[in-house]
Amino acid sequence: MPRFPALLAIVFALAAGSLHAADDYDYDLVHSSVGFKARFLDISWIQGRFNDVSGKFSLDRKDPSKSTFSLTIKADSVDTANAARDEHLRQPDYFDTKQFPTIEFRSTAVKAIPDGYEVAGTFTMHGVTKPVTLTLVGGKEIEAMGKKRVGFGTELKLKRSDFNFDKGQIGNIGDEAIIVIDCAAQRD
């Protein structure tokens, strides 16, 4: 008899735990894009994108601080609509994709803001890891095409020189680059 309340407590605890469980989403490559742009001769923008991206988002809507975001970009998949330039960008003067095959973001702290989430984390590119804070706009879940979907958008400004890119190649293409992330994620 004295075992019953304890058992009940465990059941309630498990139920409460399941209610607070985070929703795990996979990055939806088809409906997402990770683009970038940098100044060309300081007269215009040169734009490109990464075609091979993966990621996982774990959203805890009750306790957003328990949410996590991770994104992995294959640097080799750089695409600026010019094959010769893409080959050039893959070489060590730029991304050095054989040495540093991935560009990664890993969240370390998440807090809810009115339009989405403010996510602090680490951004690793070209073998250098720096702390960054992203403002993810979005996060509303909808159900469409048989899956539950959520989307976010954000921009990240960074300097290539901070990530140990070859300083000799900073000139015609500006030091500052803007990474534009528009991503959708889905779960069953």
Add this chain to the structure above:
Amino acid sequence: MVVRAVLGAGAVAAALGAVGAGISRRQPALAAVASIVAFVWGVVAGLFLLRALPSLPPTTGLDRFLVILLPVALAIEAEAAANWISGFWLTAERGCVALLAVPVLLHGSVWLEGQTPAVVILAAALFLWASWEGITGDVRSSGDRVVALVTVGGLVVAGLSIAMAGWLKGGLVALPLAGALAGALLAEWGGGPAWRRSGSGEVGGTPSGLPGLTAAGLVALFGLVVVGRCFGRLGSAAALLILLAPLLAVLPLGIGRLLPDSAGQRLLGSARYRIFLALVPLVIVVIVAKADFDTRLGRLVGEVPPPGPVAAEVSPGVDPFKLSRTPGSASRRARS
């Protein structure tokens, strides 16, 4: 900047080599070590002038080549020049470095994540060890300078090919290496100690910096070609042809020694003939690299407009969408 770096590397190496040889004129072993030290400082000076000093700790293949592979090879050659250790241990040390060279250069890259079969790494190690040990041993006994000169040419060609394939820094780094090697060789040849100038002019078993410099050139060429092939866009055929050049400079000597008649030996041993033979693959590599550059990156670079501000000019009777450059931009374009 590139010319300054090459000349600077050569001048520093030549000056230090000559000073070292002068100071140690009665100690050939010390003079031999001095010529290797002169090469090292020539490379450092050249990379400094080129603003291409490697980062510490080394993070890229090029860094590991400049910070680990080349210094270790030079340390071994300094040991050899100074007669500090026996031939057996020298061979063993060279073998170990050859075996570890490719894994060190490719450390942390995608190439060591199952993409490169072990047999390729072993073959590369065997190639480096055999050419390093064999050619250096031959130079030590014969005092032959042709291979060292060919490695200078090989470094220049490797650098140009890597740069034209799109990795500018990787290619440019080769040029101070070639400059420093040429400078150190010049000092070793012209400013050498009295014992050699008054003698036959050949090494003949006497300690000399020549074998060490030749080895430095061979290891530098190997390292540069490996990083150029694996991290840049240097093609496999170009890489093999560049590495083949020093062997082609030695091969006729070996064949000549097998020939019974002295005329054949003289022809095959002729420096001009051997240099010509070694230059053939190098010239082919440069021609192909230039053609590839013209069809790929050349177009990309050639289409770069001059960085002059552009203003829209709208006036009666003129196409309103015509763009005209501000004064001075045409002359800037002409100059560029």
